[in-house]
Amino acid sequence: MLEVSIIGAGPAGLTAAYELSKLGLKSTVIEADHQVGGLSRTVNYRGYRFDIGGHRFFSKVPLINELWQEILGEDFLVRPRLSRIHYDGHFFDYPLKAFNALAGLGPVEAFLVGLSYTKAKLFPSEEETTFEQWVSNRFGHRLYRIFFKTYTEKVWGIPCTEISADWAAQRIKNLSLSEAIRNALFGSGRTKNGQIITTLIDNFYYPRLGPGMMWERCKELLAARGHETIHETRVEKIRHRHGRVECIYGKTFSGELVEFGGDHFLSTMPLRELIQALDPAPPEEVLQAAKNLRYRDYLTVVLIVRRETVFPDNWIYIHTPGVKMGRIQNYKNWSPEMVPDPTRTSLGLEYFLWDKDEEWNWSNDRLIELGIRECAQIGLIDPTEIEDGTVVRMKKAYPVYDQKYYENLAILRQYLETFSNLQTIGRNGLHRYNNQDHSMLTGIYAARNIVGEKYDVWSVNTEMEYHEESRVEKTETSKKKVFSKVGDTTLGDRQVPTRIVPATTASHISPDEIIEAVFAKLDPLALGTAVGIVSGLSLFLATIILLLKGGFVVGPNLSLLRHYFLGFRVTWSGAFIGLVEAGIGGFILGYLIAWLRNWGMRAYAFLLKKRAEAEAQRRLLDDV
Template identity: 50%
Template sequence: MNKVDPSKVVVIGGGPAGLTAAYELLKRSDRHKPVVFEAGRLVGGISRTETNNGYRFDIGGHRFFTKVPEVESMWHEVLGDDFITVPRLSRIYYRGKFFDYPLKLINALINIGPYESTRILLSYFKWQVRPYRKEENFEEWVINRFGGRLYMHFFRSYTKKVWGISPREIRADWAAQRIKNLSLFKAVWNALSGANDTASLIEEFKYPRLGPGMMWERTADIVRQKGGEVHLRSEVVRVNRAGSRVTSIEVKHWFEDGREPVIEHVEGEHFVNSMALRDLIHAFDPPPPPEVIAAADKLKYRDFLIVTLVLDHPDPFKDNWIYIHEPDVKVGRIQNFRAWSREMLPDQDTASIGMEYFCQQDDGLWSMSDADLRELASRELEHLGLARASDVIDAAVIRQPKAYPVYDSEYRAALDVIEEWIDSLENFQTAGRNGLHRYNNQDHSMLSAMYAARNILGEKLDVWNVNVERSYHEEFEVPRKDDAEAGATPSLAAE
């Protein structure tokens, strides 16, 4: 009896979604062969781990915790004993002082003072009596739950720093997705009672000992060992279709030695995408209808860069990360990579600090030279009183385009148009954060990819609404001991 040839499943993107789709297919079927094409030189997407002179660092911090059993299972299947347990500590730096996060009442009162604390409470009660009747944007959503005064201190300027637009331009559904059911009353109650039943404010989490990229490097190895393929420096530049069926892709392969890139034509039976929707729509040949292209052009993204600084002495602070609400510096968040894992540093007598900046590709920050960014980050670290600029002995800069999908006033209607058209394709699915234009955490990106893989095998699962029907972002529920841990990005920062 002849063995059935495996059908080729083309996977666009080698981040958490793309690699999870390939892993899930190989786990559940011996007939399908996934072939993954990743444009970058590393797998993992925004969850990759970069290195510089032996120092390892995240592209933003990535904690590993979830309420999704199949995601939890995959993590441990892939990494096993290479997970470590990390205590969680983060604070907010504002007006020259550190505020504990989550809120601790005495600390907050001392830092902000009794007069301003009273004004915050009065503002809160005012907005409880006369709230916005219809919450259309982020500002209205937050004020209804925290009052205008606290919003002014801890939400308005920082949210604009992260997203680059006024909080009035960010849709309320972003806040509802990221910080569901959060309120000032709940935060104060937690501070007074010592309770912490907010899922994303867990006191410890799992983390790969060599950074999150370790998870995806290992996953790529497993995919290859089981007969799949993972190609790096391989950019998908065209998606060919015949009517409602995708037939092939064109891949541009780049070479380290400077040779001219080569274009490869790759056919497949099924296709799973995780590249950004705006780029995807423009890659189709023939193009989608004009209204779909117009919708894609309305999708916006926030870009990101990190300046990693090596200091000539151990950690200047003990936190995993600090949110910088100070308006007179550009840095938005600061990571301390030893607080994630000691193995991220080759020299324990030094410190590895990640200065994170939220920006756009066409702005001044993005286009600054690496030398100028090192000087800026060193100067701001000193301005914040965390270390002297002269303590910096090495630095590296990583730029990440399209790090975060933006939930502005146009995105939802545009996404509905795109979703309807993509769903009309017979053998094509899209998954992941940018593949769905949804601000998912890593585990929900993985789950959307698992759904896409299972749909190829005959199931009918809704990939688009993974983190709606199985959401847990910042829910105030106490998980049972036998539940997997829940989580989301803390506060209003981007992950």
């Protein structure tokens, strides 16, 4: 039986092991940490559970939704979403709502925001290359400054003037117009396989005890099937020869070196470290490309507050100037069981940093102090209410898409493709800003590749739902078609991540095509001809029938049509005149009806598109 060694027990590594177990293959997962879940772990501090950030479970990939349900069953909850923005002493609904935003800003600021918005609409910046220009052109510079600039810069540590506009534009470009139209016409509800559509707006799935529960359970299921997860062992060396990995070496916490063999190897460790661990070392160009990859680091300060309810949101974006934290999570609102004592609340204060930043190296006490001060500054808590606190640091939380990352990635990918039994998967494994679902999907595909399938894990992206549907329903040929190569995507020129990659998806479907999909388009010529023939013949036949019937006065009513058809009479010659004229009139009428109907549908699609775009713009922060 083939044996597989998997580096990392995050969502990608564990899902790969799970899939391998279904395929009847043996695997061993080697994890550096003492617990599973990676970035999607749940940390337990004195019974208070919290995530690294807040992990919403949502996916458009049916396979992943089914897997989540399969692993957790009833412990997989549907939770309501509430999130707001805190700015300058006020809370604003998020996604943004015009009236709420203007009311919260006060009359003077609202007036200035209105002016700035009008200016942006009348005199938009002609150049739209930066994130700042892109958002300002749509919301006005003042609203951009209040609602977009601070948080985006906190997360990415890059001024918005240096962030490519493509990032935001991609989001709008890739709206699922067909879905928007379908929802507008028929309403949303359930998917084909009966699952509730959890819009990212109102609901999300969440494990009863936090995201780590999913991965702990997955590990248990694997263990029950005889597949081991080894903890506290960091893989540091990967020995290879003639394009094949022979074995990997992990160092335990006690410093012991352990060797793991296998026929195949899957890695979710950061790409930079994977390349550096290869023995013998790759060519200098490859090493340099790996060294050039950058990561944004993240830490969370958790405060335990002696209060039953602090705020109703799952999380709040902090836009208030002079506050370092970017977001604040209220884990109790994600799942009530995240706290052991209902009279207490645990808050997760999120700080996005580089590990060379001064704050990264502050002591826990100093960071907790900072957190308490900032929470008090924005009026969320009274410092005397804090019972306890802790800090969790997470290096390499975000793979950075800088100007050169794509070039570097191409070099690394080309080099890694020379290995016949090593696949790199997951978020940092592919240096992709993936959520859990896409990280997991890379694990599934890598596992299937081992048994002879031919998936390109590098092409897994947010539009995978289409891919997956296509894959399940279509043939091998179409499978190849829908999996584009990384080089075919537009990832390359983005400085910061977007989760949306245009491929062969709905993004390129024009409103006309959508109309055709929803309602068959009317052909004006065909409808004109049909109506023309029916009208002409009807009048012709009606006239003839009346003539054949005869009588003292023939067709007094029908002859009234002479007011509309020049020269028409209920006579034999009139019948032919009626045939021609009613035919022409019918043709014009039919043509006009079809044209107007098509035009109306196009206008309707345009309006829906604009509405969906506006909606997506209001939710821009979800993708930051």
